[in-house]
Amino acid sequence: MKLGKEGNMVNQEQNQQKEEFEPKIVAFLCNWCSYAGADLAGIGRYQYPPNIRVIRVPCSGRVDPLYILKALQNGADGVLVSGCHPGDCHYLEGNYFARRKFAVLKNLLEYLGLEEGRVQFSWVSAAEGERFSQVIKEVTDSVKKLGPAKKMIKSLDIPEDILNLLTREDEKTGLASSMEHTMQDNKGKK
Amino acid sequence: MIDFEKEIRNTAKKLLENKEVAMVIGYGASSLPARTMPIFIEKPESADKLVFNRHCTNNLSIYLSRLKQKGKLAIVAKPCDVRTILSLIQEKQVERDQLHIISFACPGLLDKDGTLLDPVCAVCDISIPPLYDTLIGEGKEIEKKEPSSNVLSDFESKTPEQRWEIIKAEMQKCIRCYACRNACPMCYCEECFVERTLPRWVGEGSDLSDTLIFHIVRALHAAGRCGECGACVRACPMGVNLQLINSKINKDILNLYEHRAGMDPEKPAALSTFNLEDYNDFIK
Numbered sequence: 001m002k003l004g005k006e007g008n009m010v011n012q013e014q015n016q017q018k019e020e021f022e023p024k025i026v027a028f029l030c031n032w033c034s035y036a037g038a039d040l041a042g043i044g045r046y047q048y049p050p051n052i053r054v055i056r057v058p059c060s061g062r063v064d065p066l067y068i069l070k071a072l073q074n075g076a077d078g079v080l081v082s083g084c085h086p087g088d089c090h091y092l093e094g095n096y097f098a099r100r101k102f103a104v105l106k107n108l109l110e111y112l113g114l115e116e117g118r119v120q121f122s123w124v125s126a127a128e129g130e131r132f133s134q135v136i137k138e139v140t141d142s143v144k145k146l147g148p149a150k151k152m153i154k155s156l157d158i159p160e161d162i163l164n165l166l167t168r169e170d171e172k173t174g175l176a177s178s179m180e181h182t183m184q185d186n187k188g189k190k
Numbered sequence: 191m192i193d194f195e196k197e198i199r200n201t202a203k204k205l206l207e208n209k210e211v212a213m214v215i216g217y218g219a220s221s222l223p224a225r226t227m228p229i230f231i232e233k234p235e236s237a238d239k240l241v242f243n244r245h246c247t248n249n250l251s252i253y254l255s256r257l258k259q260k261g262k263l264a265i266v267a268k269p270c271d272v273r274t275i276l277s278l279i280q281e282k283q284v285e286r287d288q289l290h291i292i293s294f295a296c297p298g299l300l301d302k303d304g305t306l307l308d309p310v311c312a313v314c315d316i317s318i319p320p321l322y323d324t325l326i327g328e329g330k331e332i333e334k335k336e337p338s339s340n341v342l343s344d345f346e347s348k349t350p351e352q353r354w355e356i357i358k359a360e361m362q363k364c365i366r367c368y369a370c371r372n373a374c375p376m377c378y379c380e381e382c383f384v385e386r387t388l389p390r391w392v393g394e395g396s397d398l399s400d401t402l403i404f405h406i407v408r409a410l411h412a413a414g415r416c417g418e419c420g421a422c423v424r425a426c427p428m429g430v431n432l433q434l435i436n437s438k439i440n441k442d443i444l445n446l447y448e449h450r451a452g453m454d455p456e457k458p459a460a461l462s463t464f465n466l467e468d469y470n471d472f473i474k
Contacts, residue, residue: 066383069403069406096468099469099473100447100464102473103442103468104442108442112354112435113351113352120474122473123474135474152399153399155397155398155399
């Protein structure tokens with residue numbers, strides 16, 4: 001619905017852009033609970049937004065803070081880590097260790113100035129299909145409100161001083177196109 | 191200060207003469223003003239080369255695991271260095287009975303201008319080491335200034351955007367020489383994640399996100415293990431204020447898990463243990 005009267009264009013476009021922002025959310029789901037919960041949501045036909053990209057991990061304790069930061073660096077607008085409820089861990093205590101790690105990480109990221117809600121955590125059991133869809137809705141909504149992530153993203157601009165080193169035009173365009181090849185996905189995010 | 195130096199020399203000489211230790215790791219005179227350098231003494235007659243003043247900044251415990259094959263080691267350590275040694279013992283990097291810790295009631299270090307070293311000594315509240323074999327200056331009155339203004343609360347009172355700008359400015363100073371990591375006694379991994387190539391976790395460029403990931407992940411690796419000795423801050427050639435990140439983590443670990451690294455040999459590092467009732471409010 002892009003058509004409209006000239007005068008309304010700007011306003012409408014702004015509105016549209018806001019509406020059209022669909023965040024990409026990386027969801028690390030533990031194999032034994034949350035992944036099965038996602039499965040159950042599917043079987044039970046519970047609807048949830050298609051914004052999550054699921055990565056199955058053996059346990060929430062397996063999720064290194066580095067993975068979360070890498071996801072943000074490579075263009076995720078949000079990261080969700082979900083595991084078994086405390087006491088339900090398949091490995092008995094993996095999620096307890098995870099909880100300590102994530103508390104420190106989350107506090108640190110917010111302290112450094114990252115928006116609250118970029119990185120979220122949840123406990124979803126294998127029996128909570130409906131709850132899974134609810135969690136995904138909440139996470140997607142809150143990340144949507146934050147808008148596209150800009151802070152942790154790796155910049156793919158070619159630094160000017162490097163461009164200046166290249167004298168021939170074809171080198172410049174060659175470098176630019178090879179960079180473009182690797183950055184397709186992130187291009188819109190700069 | 192002179193009696194500290196004399197006592198350290200005497201202790202070292204005695205230990206070496208009695209063949210109790212194979213080597214004494216201590217501070218020696220440096221050719222630079224207001225600096226000292228690490229020296230390694232194996233003969234009793236060389237013990238007089240040891241010096242002690244309020245510029246003994248290095249944390250010598252980084253040498254322990256590298257030199258442990260020499261036999262029993264004696265080390266001159268400030269109370270904060272002792273905290274890292276205690277963590278190293280807990281993590282089985284050195285054995286307690288293969289170590290003679292020479293420590294002292296610490297008055298705090300001074301910088302070139304003679305003021306208490308910022309940002310570490312200025313906020314330090316530990317003057318007696320948690321573990322030692324020889325304690326110099328025990329029971330003596332030590333002059334100690336009140337901890338100065340807290341950098342952390344200044345920073346925390348700012349808005350997220352302001353904080354991000356400050357962190358960005360700090361990180362852009364970093365040239366990624368990894369001196370902070372190399373000076374850190376808790377960073378003893380044979381292969382650091384920044385040097386992994388399959389996959390390459392951290393790009394080599396000067397991109398802000400890569401630098402930030404290096405500093406955040408290094409700080410998290412040291413979370414609950416950091417003895418707050420400040421070796422990383424002092425090692426930095428660019429003056430990056432790493433204490434901004436480290437002290438936040440240390441504060442959180444203390445508030446959430448009532449843990450301070452290297453203070454109690456019985457207590458494991460905060461992130462390698464858990465409580466059933468740990469803070470859970472941030473999880474949906």
